[in-house]
Amino acid sequence: MKKEDKYVEEAKELSKLLRISFDYLINNEDVDAIFKSVILSNSVFILKDENNNLLAYYPLKGISRLSNVVYNKEAITQIPLQYKSWFIPGYEIKIYSIKKEKRNNNKDNYIITTSGSDFLITKGRRTLPLNWDEDCYISIKELYSLINDSWIYLYEYDTDSDCSDCDGYDYSGCDYSRCKNNCEKCGGRRYMCNNSCFNYRYDKALKMSLDFEQISNDVEPLMKILSQFQQKHSTTNKELFDQNYEILKETYQHCEKISPYMDINNTDVESYEQEFNYCSILSRERKIFNVNNAITIYLNGKKMYCINKQDLRCTDHAWFWVRYHLETNERTYDYVSDSLTSIDFKLKFNTKEERNKFKIDFDKMKIITIYLKEDKGDKYYIESYS
Incomplete structure (x- = not known):
């Protein structure tokens, strides 16, 4: 983790206070040895304040960050539940003593x-x-x-x-x-x-x-199926979604059942919902895609996209002058990458006549190939089209 470079003095003061709070954990007999070793090791802790702003603390080096704190939720490790607690920096972090109920098949359990x-x-x-x-x-x-x-x-x-x-x-x-x-x-x-x-x-x-352990046991094998299904142009994995749809849908409904009542942020529940939704759209779009009714886009001479004509738009984003964008929705199927994607190219034309002709041909769905060349200012010339 890099040192704070915006709120330097505030970060120094926060580091002093967090060291005091984390020392309470180190000296607490109820904190297990494994978690203490994590605190003392080369680990960065991502914290959240009451306004959902992210902070970071690096106990080993005694430094904190207040600005531009980001992380990859796929790469982090959730801390054990008993150590998750609101606390005031500089004061004790209180530990919950969790007694987990063993579940049985008795319907009159509660x-x-x-x-x-x-x-x-x-x-x-x-x-x-x-x-x-x-x-x-x-x-x-x-x-x-x-x-x-x-x-x-x-x-x-x-x-x-x-x-x-x-x-x-x-x-x-x-x-x-x-x-x-x-x-x-x-x-x-x-x-x-x-x-x-x-x-x-x-x-x-x-x-x-x-119950993160139980959720992981149930969801992990299904996440592997969804991951295999997304592999680019894989004939062997293409039918995985349909073949396992019932169990995939059932688990998704399970996620939907608990998500309105529980905090699922950065959990396997949230990840599964996102992956299932993505694969549902991908499965549908793969089936309806017709290469004979698509537009292929080349960028600087390289084939980049192949998209259904109905999914590609050429729209005017300006109020007082004409500035066309070649764009799609956020989740549009692209045959080249065999995935869902989105594009937004700011178009630039040499003449007004050239621009108007392209717009007319585009609206009539005559175009099947577009060659773009990158220009300054995030704009793209249309070199040619057919």
Whole structure:
């Protein structure tokens, strides 16, 4: 990771604070040795603030980045769930103690009741509330199906560990986590802490989490099928999508079932949805593509694209003068690469007459070949066409 070059002083200060917070993890006996070794090794941590801005911290070199933080989601490793927690840089990173429920085939595994707007989950003789976003409506029937889903499990947590300075004060040193009694640190000013707050109402509660291991086991072999199907002009793999469509579609529906309720960003669930959608369009477009009804585009003498005439547009993007673009939609099938792609070439003509003639021929779908030559300013001359 490169050093911050825009907000240099801010990055230095953030590094000092993050070192303090990460030291809490190193010195915490509940943190396993493997994760401690990751912190001390040559690893970069990608963090997200409350506004979804990405930050990066490199513990080994003690440096941070605040600007231009990007990453390849295919190349990163998700940290274990118990170490994912909101924290204030410079303060302790609290660890959840996760007790994963073992699933069985008993349909009466859980009993769901309600108390006001809260869901109460009963298993055996124990009842705990479920931390659920009240703005996200779900019926009891849907919730029952969700918590018994093979990709989801419930874990118990102390609600204290989920508290934050929601009323704007700093209570990091407060002796009473919920300020049920006054104390010298905050003077009992935590006026937001009352029965309107879920974490105030309950000492312990349940949360739902994705079972990343189970999802990976189910999705990984299907992702390999989708990857093979996308191979360029492969006659042996071309039928893979249709041959395995039922299981591929079923897994996609599984993703759709849980995605409205769970955070699937940068997970196998999100990746599978994207790949399935892509392959669905690719499969359809491969079948309907007709090379005899296509336009072939050469760029600087090299054959680059072969696209259905109906998918290629020559449109005017300017308001006060004519500037035509040769373009497609975002996911248009290209026979040359045997994939979905998009193009947008700003066209340049030597004369107005030449431009008008090309537009007329294009609109009448007479053109089958276009030769483009790159010019300055991201524009392309039409050398010739036929």
